[in-house]
Amino acid sequence: MMMQKLRRSGEFIRFGCKSLITSRPNKNSVSRSVSGFVNHYKSKGKLFEPSDGNYYNTELHHPCISRNLGMLLQKYKCFGSSAVSLIQRNPLFSSLDSKDVSYFKEILGEKNVIEDKERLETANTDWMHKYKGSSKLMLLPKNTQEVSQILEYCDSRRLAVVPQGGNTGLVGGSVPVFDEVIINVGLMNKVLAFDEVSGVLVCEAGCILENLATFLDTKGFIMPLDLGAKGSCHIGGNVSTNAGGLRLIRYGSLHGTVLGLEAVTANGNVLDMLGTLRKDNTGYDLKHLFIGSEGSLGIVTKVSILTQPKLSSVNLAFIACKDYLSCQKLLVEAKRNLGEILSAFEFLDNNSMDLVLNHLDGVRNPVSSSENFYILIETTGSDETNDREKLEAFLLKSLEKGLVSDGVIAQDINQASSFWRIREGITEALQKAGAVYKYDLSLPVEEIYNIVNDLRGRLGDLANVMGYGHLGDGNLHLNISAAEYNDKLLGLIEPYVYEWTSKHRGSISAEHGLGVMKANEIFYSKSPETVALMASIKKLLDPKGILNPYKVLPHSLFSH
């Protein structure tokens, strides 16, 4: 009740001594454009034209700011969030000066202090080119000690920082909002230890997920998580955002598989929680605070993670289902009949399939005729013959029962990759199709497709609504594809999607995090009391608020 009321009235909760945010446009602030698109889209392939006036050019709006405070955001824009909300640069933060840069050069060495415009351009922009900051400095620490020194200094100087890994996030969490100093841990990329008996891997935060997977492959092990961005994303970023991915149904979330970590808090304190034990009930398990807090409480510098033996038999089926109810029933049956070997249960609807077929080269529909829903079922086990027979028997039984209308089983790895290509290619196809509004929702499985249908009814011909995702985990990727971004469309989508999700006790961010995109929407999924406690924890660990500001928690809590 209370949450609903707060949302309706648009009030913000009070927090501590902080005052309420003002809703008046402030000259030190930049509106979050609802449909703006950064200027740089053209360089990255043929996307689409922004509609006039929908992206910000601050020279038009606040010429005085750039004159007075050169550091201030010139072109921070993002879209995909509720109409007019404001982010203002925290005026308490200092601006970078030449003495700061000299200090960093002293501790990191000349070449690991990046002021080069081109490199900063990349680091300031997220991979979708939705979010863009204007940081003037990127630091590349080589070890925990250097991270600690950087943070201690930034804290004392009140310089805001943004921790960055592979910069593959979808919610603008890994790029600066204004002029935050970027701390990229990419040079901290060493595997520190691997125990072939327990399968525990200890490594630095900047290790690329795929490199870890390759390393483990030679030892006969696999990472407990796998996701589309594996070629670029860092394990530290995966942990900080509690990334989900394709294997979660089998191996669980990072809250279970991460056995320990080392993190540096805002004041430079190094917290050594790098345990390798599966069981350790001594006091509060604080590592969990750093899993999924998106770098707002500390920078993860080392990770110990439980890896799994690589099993030799992997089978994949691509299934067509007539209706969503059949998909649900198939999931229940799959858990019951394939339980011990089930390793993925993904779904996509026909709209998603059409999009992939239209926008990606060399993709064909594995089943002969188009159907309303498609499901990928992957099994992983130790006995090829046995697993295959089991999967076949299960699918044939489902075919007889009418749960499945058609399907194919991959006969070799090449076929399996072409099936995965369809599911994993949706994101890419969406980018090619035009403007896209992305939502990553956790919902009770029986509700997952209702929101897609409701939204289709609501939007009519305005946009193409697609649903796909990790059905086995109750995670829907709701995507709305349109020719271009426009305010009317966004007004119909938000806050409708968030309210719908909240009403069904879902989460507005299942695995992508809140970042800057959804920081203000946290109340749709968490009660004010809970958020207030989060804010207290933030204040305790980062009293000056320098770590990844403007993200995760509502801006109202930290207004000035």
Add this chain to the structure above:
Amino acid sequence: MKILVAVKRVVDYAVKIRVKPDKTGVETQNVKMSMNPFCEIALEEALRIKEAGFAKEVIAVSIGPSQCVDTLRTGLAMGADRGIHVETNSSFLPLTIAKILKSLADVENPGLIFLGKQAIDDDCNQTGQMVAALLGWPQATFASKVVLDKDKNVATVDREVDGGLETLNVDLPAVITTDLRLNQPRYASLPNIMKAKSKPIKKMTVQDLKVDIKSDIEILEVTEPPKRKSGVMVSSVDELIDKLKNEAHVV
């Protein structure tokens, strides 16, 4: 007309090959095995010919250990009518395989024999040619297009040769080996996997076929290609010149 298709079970195309420590061959234990991709194309072509009404029966043949039955099941699920498994635990070289296929052709009297142009494990590219020679049949290798003329009893085959295409007419019966661009093989659908379960696979031995398996070739050693050394980043032009002069000795 019957069509005989040879399908080989090989280490999956996408698997990283590892050489056994004793250098006697490559590791196949606990490794994903699949149908040789060229054989898949051969089978697909045979099925299309049957579906177009030019053939009555497609027979898939595999020669090798007991697990070859899985490869044959894949073939049956794609649409082959029956399978023949010549079971053996020895690994044969192309001439022996060709002799076995010849002897099967004598029994089955197919109008066409399809093979992949080569197997991705040994890259021999010999079996099809040898079978044709042993049978005294015409051959069309590296086929990228096959057109049958039922009345004249000939096949017109486009072959991919260096620098272009060559078109051949061969009288049937003939041996055709298939190249990559001939077709895109179908997937094994659930209804067809179900049907395949009741299709027969006949087991035979080399002795049944009275084939002389003596080989004149002995494999001495299988080794990995030399590992490529990783590169180094140089931080300046001077360092590069220094390395080129003093380490690489090229300038």
